[in-house]
Amino acid sequence: MRKRIFLNPEEAIELFNLNRRKFYRLIKEEKQLGFIALYGSRRLVIRGEFEKYLEANPKIKEGLKNASRKNKDTP
DSSP, X not given: OOOOSEEOHHHHHHHHTBOHHHHXXXXXXXXXXXXXXXXXXXXXXXXXXXXXXXXXXXXXXXXXXXXXXXXXXXX
């Protein structure tokens, strides 16, 4: 599969295993994100820039991660 340069938010959420609510909050509240490209009214994630952003901001990366689901039977 070809590595895509632009991702829609849902693709970025799935690819990077992010929490949907937290990711949408980030791209809505932060106005100067270098990894967001506007295409009409759509927001697209520039994959390479987003990867650099996550590497440079490990606390944000950890905060955006989707929590692993725990088995209810496990103590």
